[in-house]
Amino acid sequence: MNKPVVATTSLAGCFGCHMSILDIDERILDLIELVEFNKSPIDDIKTFTKQCDIGLIEGGCCNSENVHVLKEFRKHCKILVSVGECAIMGGLPALRNGIPIRECLREAYLTGPSVTANIEHIIPNDDELPMILDKVYPCHEIVKIDYFLPGCPPRADLIWQTLVSLIKGKEISLPYEVIKFD
Amino acid sequence: MGRKITIEPVTRVEGHGKVTIHLDDDGNVAQTRLHIVEFRGFERFVQGRPYWEMPVLVQRLCGICPVSHHLAAAKALDVIVGAGTGDGLTPTAEKMRRLMHYGQMFQSHSLHFFHLASPDLLFGIDADPAIRNVIGVALKNKELAVQGVMMRKFGQEIIQITAGKKIHGTGAIPGGINKHLTVEERDRFLKGPDPLNADKMIEWSLSALEFFKDYYKKNKDFIDNFSVFPSNFLSLVRKDGAMDLYHGVLRAVDPKGKKILDDVDYQDYLKYIDEEVRSWSYMKFPYLKAYGKKDGWYTVGPLARVNTADFIPTPLAQKEFEIFKKANKGKPSCISMHMHWARLIEILHSAEMIKQLLSDPDIVEGELVVKGSKHSEGIGLIEAPRGTLFHHYEINGKDQIIMANLIVSTTNNNQPMNEAVSYIAGNYMNKKREITEPMLNAVEVGIRAYDPCLSCATHAFGQMPLEISLYDSSDNLIDIKRK
Numbered sequence: 248m249n250k251p252v253v254a255t256t257s258l259a260g261c262f263g264c265h266m267s268i269l270d271i272d273e274r275i276l277d278l279i280e281l282v283e284f285n286k287s288p289i290d291d292i293k294t295f296t297k298q299c300d301i302g303l304i305e306g307g308c309c310n311s312e313n314v315h316v317l318k319e320f321r322k323h324c325k326i327l328v329s330v331g332e333c334a335i336m337g338g339l340p341a342l343r344n345g346i347p348i349r350e351c352l353r354e355a356y357l358t359g360p361s362v363t364a365n366i367e368h369i370i371p372n373d374d375e376l377p378m379i380l381d382k383v384y385p386c387h388e389i390v391k392i393d394y395f396l397p398g399c400p401p402r403a404d405l406i407w408q409t410l411v412s413l414i415k416g417k418e419i420s421l422p423y424e425v426i427k428f429d
Numbered sequence: 430m431g432r433k434i435t436i437e438p439v440t441r442v443e444g445h446g447k448v449t450i451h452l453d454d455d456g457n458v459a460q461t462r463l464h465i466v467e468f469r470g471f472e473r474f475v476q477g478r479p480y481w482e483m484p485v486l487v488q489r490l491c492g493i494c495p496v497s498h499h500l501a502a503a504k505a506l507d508v509i510v511g512a513g514t515g516d517g518l519t520p521t522a523e524k525m526r527r528l529m530h531y532g533q534m535f536q537s538h539s540l541h542f543f544h545l546a547s548p549d550l551l552f553g554i555d556a557d558p559a560i561r562n563v564i565g566v567a568l569k570n571k572e573l574a575v576q577g578v579m580m581r582k583f584g585q586e587i588i589q590i591t592a593g594k595k596i597h598g599t600g601a602i603p604g605g606i607n608k609h610l611t612v613e614e615r616d617r618f619l620k621g622p623d624p625l626n627a628d629k630m631i632e633w634s635l636s637a638l639e640f641f642k643d644y645y646k647k648n649k650d651f652i653d654n655f656s657v658f659p660s661n662f663l664s665l666v667r668k669d670g671a672m673d674l675y676h677g678v679l680r681a682v683d684p685k686g687k688k689i690l691d692d693v694d695y696q697d698y699l700k701y702i703d704e705e706v707r708s709w710s711y712m713k714f715p716y717l718k719a720y721g722k723k724d725g726w727y728t729v730g731p732l733a734r735v736n737t738a739d740f741i742p743t744p745l746a747q748k749e750f751e752i753f754k755k756a757n758k759g760k761p762s763c764i765s766m767h768m769h770w771a772r773l774i775e776i777l778h779s780a781e782m783i784k785q786l787l788s789d790p791d792i793v794e795g796e797l798v799v800k801g802s803k804h805s806e807g808i809g810l811i812e813a814p815r816g817t818l819f820h821h822y823e824i825n826g827k828d829q830i831i832m833a834n835l836i837v838s839t840t841n842n843n844q845p846m847n848e849a850v851s852y853i854a855g856n857y858m859n860k861k862r863e864i865t866e867p868m869l870n871a872v873e874v875g876i877r878a879y880d881p882c883l884s885c886a887t888h889a890f891g892q893m894p895l896e897i898s899l900y901d902s903s904d905n906l907i908d909i910k911r912k
Contacts, residue, residue, distance in 0.1 A: 259467075263492020263596045269540070270595055272582040273575070279564050312466065339489040342474040351470030355713075356706045359472060360699055360821065360834050362713065364722070365706045373709040375449060375464045375898075400492065400596050429594070 251300040251414050254285040256320060258313040259340050259383055260306025263400040264331040268303070270403035281414055295323040301413055302327045303406075304392075307337040308384045312377040321390035326413060328394040330406065334386045335395050341383040348379055398428040448850055448872055448897045451904070456860045459902070461851040463876070465712035465843075475833045480506060480824045483833075484601050487820070490837065493540070495597050496533035496588055497813030497838075500526055500675070501820040503601035504809030509824060511801020512604040514696065515676035521795030522605035527675050528786045529591035529600055530811070534674055535630070535779040536584025537814035538731075538772050542637065543577025545877055546769055550644050554870045573640070576633050579624050580776075586625070587783060590614050605798030612793050619787045627784035631745065634777040638749055641773050656765035656849045656875050659684035661717065661726065662733035663841070665695070665812050670739030672750075672778065674812040680737045681717060681727055686760050690717065695810040698819060704836065712843050715836055726844035729816025730879060731771035736761035743785070746778035765849050768878040813838045815880050842879045849875040864897050864910040872897060 257265055269275065285299050302324030308314050321327055332338040343351055356362055356370045386392050394413075396405055405425045412419040447466055453459040475486060483502040488495035503526070508514055518526075544563045551569060552561045560568075567574035585595040590610065592598025600606055623629050645652055661684070665677035679698070681690035693701060704713035705722045716725035727733070735754075741747045753762075753770060762771075786792055809820045816838035823832035853875045857868040899908040 259469075261489050261492040261495075263489070263495065266492045266596050269544070269581070270585060273578055275578060276567055276574070279567060284564070309469070310466070339486065340469055343470045346470070346474055348470070351473040352468070354473035354476075355468075355470065359704075360832070361702060361704045361715075361836065362706055364703050369706045369708050371468075371706065371708055371711050373464070375447060375462075375709060376466050376711065379468055399489070403595075429597075429599075 250281065250283040252285050252297065253282045253301045253303065253410070254295075254299045254320065254324060255303040256305065256316055258304065258306035258317060258334070258386075259309035260331065260333045260338070262305070264303075264305035264334075264406075267331075267398075267400035267403050268406055271407045272403070274407060278410070281411070295319060297323075299324045300326065301410070303330050304328065304334045304386055305330050306333045307341065307386060308380060308389055309340055310377040310379050314380070314384075314389055317386055317389050326393045327386075327390065328396060328409070329386045329392045330396045331401055332397070332399045333383075334392075335397065336385045337383040338399065341385075344382040348381065397426055400428075402428060448854075449900065450854050450858060450864075450897065451900045452858075452902060452907075454902045456862070458851070458855050458858050461847070461854045462709055463843075463847050463850050464710045468711040471835060472833045475830050477829050479828050480509060480822065480830055481603055481828075483820075483822065483830065484603075485597070485599055487833075487835070488597055490835070492596055494533060494537050494813050494815065494838075496529055496592065497811055497818050498820070499592070499598070500530055500601055501809045501811040501813075501818045502822075503603065504676075504811060505807040505820045505822050506603035506809070508696070508807030508809070509804050509822065510603040511803060512799045513801070514694075517799065517801075518605055519796040519799055520791040521609050522797055522799075523675075524786055524789055524791050525591055525606040525609055526601055528783065528792065529588055529598075530675050531779040531782040531786065532584045532587025532591065534584075534814055535776060535783065536581045536588065538776045538779070539577055539580040539584060541814070542769060542772055542776070543573065543580070547573065547577070549874050549877075550641075550648075554874050555867050576637070580630060580633055583618075583625050583630050584779075587618060590618070602798065604800060605796075607797065609791075609795060609797065610793050615787050615793055619784070627780065627787060630780040631777065631784065634773070634780045635745065638773045638777060641770055642752075645770070652766045653764055655871075656852045656878070657763055658765075658848050658852055659763050660728045660845055660848070661689065661720075662736040662761055663690070663717075663727040663729055664734045664737045664817055665810060666734075666738050667742070668692070671742045672734055672738035672740070672775075673742075674734075674775070674779075676811070679810075679817075682737050682761055684761060684763055686736075689720070695819075696808050698808060698810070698821075702819075702836070704840075710843070712840050713836075714843050715841050716844075727841070728845040728879075729838055729841040730768060730814075731775050732762060732765075732768040733816060734812060735771040735774060741774070741778050743778050743781035745781055746774055749774045749777060765845075765875060765878045815839060816841050839880050846876055846879050849879065858899075862899075863908045864899055869897060869910050 302320045329335045352370050447464045449462045451460040484499045487502050488498040490498050548561045548566055589595045592600035661681055663681040666680045667673035667677045679693040679695050683689050703718050704715045706713055716722050741750045806823045811818050818838050819836035821834040825831045853871045857871055896911045901907050
């Protein structure tokens with residue numbers, strides 16, 4: 248039997264959720280036995296090398312690239328999981344949602360105390376930079392999401408139990424101690 | 430549901446890092462750029478929040494090194510609540526914070542070396558990406574992989590015991606810390622069963638260093654010539670010139686080792702440091718004002734720290750420091766791949782510091798918080814795993830943040846990473862019309878010497894989200910490769 252294929256990505260997140268995946272510690276060696284990590288979950292997304300069984304999404308969508316990647320993940324993953332608060336509801340980066348993006352850019356590049364030499368008033372703007380969205384969107388407002396794992400980050404045990412349950416097709420047991428955070 | 434998203438047709442792959450290479454008429458590399466494509470807006474959106482939220486809020490900048498942001502913010506707020514800088518805290522508070530920080534240094538460096546860098550060393554940078562990852566390491570050298578996993582675990586558990594959580598904890602508060610260890614908690618790390626105790630971690634740190642030095646002996650050409658360019662180096666050092674990752678004064682040296690900044694109180698950082706904004710990257714380019722934008726840029730991180738410090742105040746790491754210094758003839762090393770060597774010396778130093786702090790009676794009892802009279806402004810610096818980290822806040826009479834300025838480690842390394850990419854591209858790309866796999870790998874390895882934060886943590890499973898575009902002299906895109 249082929250091993251289930253897992254893909255992961257970090258959109259507008261801090262990688263903390265991926266770190267929490269690594270916090271399964273020595274079980275990572277068991278995980279390698281249980282699943283095949285798609286060799287390049289994020290490599291050349293357009294030609295996702297194969298269909299995946301489980302996609303883990305960290306982070307919400309703050310720019311056009313995030314949206315693109317998320318849609319590609321939906322297209323190629325049977326089950327899509329929002330991992331952590333940013334994916335679920337925008338999380339901390341969504342604190343900017345009440346503020347015009349122009350003000351955020353001005354503060355970072357024009358009015359901050361250590362950009363005094365920016366006399367040309369440059370704000371980064373280049374073909375190579377993706378477009379910033381008007382606000383940070385939770386993943387389920389862009390595509391259908393099948394499961395949501397709460398936490399900032401979700402604790403390693405929660406991620407582990409979810410993965411094992413999904414792989415084995417069993418109901419997920421989620422005692423309070425596992426879903427509680429902070 | 431009302432949803433309005435405007436998206437241009439996107440053909441780009443995900444990635445926080447993206448490289449473009451422009452060739453001249455003769456097909457030689459004319460220009461390379463490492464673009465950082467993420468923008469968050471922290472400086473603006475924390476305005477209006479109560480100041481005491483900062484240590485838990487701003488650490489969400491980075492889940493790989495949250496403790497560094499947590500502590501840099503707390504140090505800035507120490508100044509604001511009148512608890513002074515660095516030495517103003519109670520012994521218990523300072524030592525608990527240091528323990529948290531060295532735990533973080535230990536876990537983050539372990540991740541960086543074992544999970545991210547060791548596959549390149551074990552398999553060579555041209556090896557099939559399918560095996561060139563931590564899973565491949567587990568299959569080829571299980572002992573090494575297990576050591577890496579357990580060392581990271583040890584550091585994460587130190588963080589958990591000091592901050593309540595492995596990622597995004599809450600230990601430091603303005604003016605101090607919210608707990609000390611219990612005797613049982615301390616003993617677990619000091620005398621716990623193998624491998625999760627301080628002595629075993631010191632032993633494994635030493636063996637990781639031996640692994641690297643052995644590799645270096647056999648691959649000296651590669652390490653020494655892969656990426657090398659003159660740079661200034663900046664870090665905090667203790668007042669007496671010792672390496673200190675938690676607190677100190679600013680020092681910078683030039684490529685020859687001459688001190689171009691020394692004994693600078695970081696509350697004055699704005700007198701010395703400014704940032705250039707370039708249109709093609711969201712990441713700014715810091716530089717030393719006295720030397721200007723062109724010549725004032727500098728490198729931070731492990732390599733900078735071993736280049737600026739006079740000595741390391743723990744015996745085993747000091748021995749390794751002397752070996753490093755001797756190999757570089759007492760001068761600063763400008764070899765990018767020496768970043769890994771320096772990182773391993775710091776892993777050892779962190780393990781020694783953890784043992785020393787756990788053995789200190791102040792860690793299990795003592796006052797936790799000091800109070801003073803309120804100031805409206807505070808600056809906190811710390812040596813994060815990837816380098817010097819600056820946090821600067823101002824508050825109003827209602828205790829709300831009205832200004833926040835953050836210069837993060839990766840930003841400080843912006844120009845050096847661009848230099849490394851440029852150096853490597855020059856070596857691999859001249860006269861070529863397409864991007865080859867070795868070239869793509871090489872750029873990735875070069876960036877990774879400085880920073881895995883650019884790469885996604887999924888690289889732990891084998892990838893770095895990187896895109897390289899190649900343009901000819903008329904700005905036509907002639908090749909694009911993605912990882």
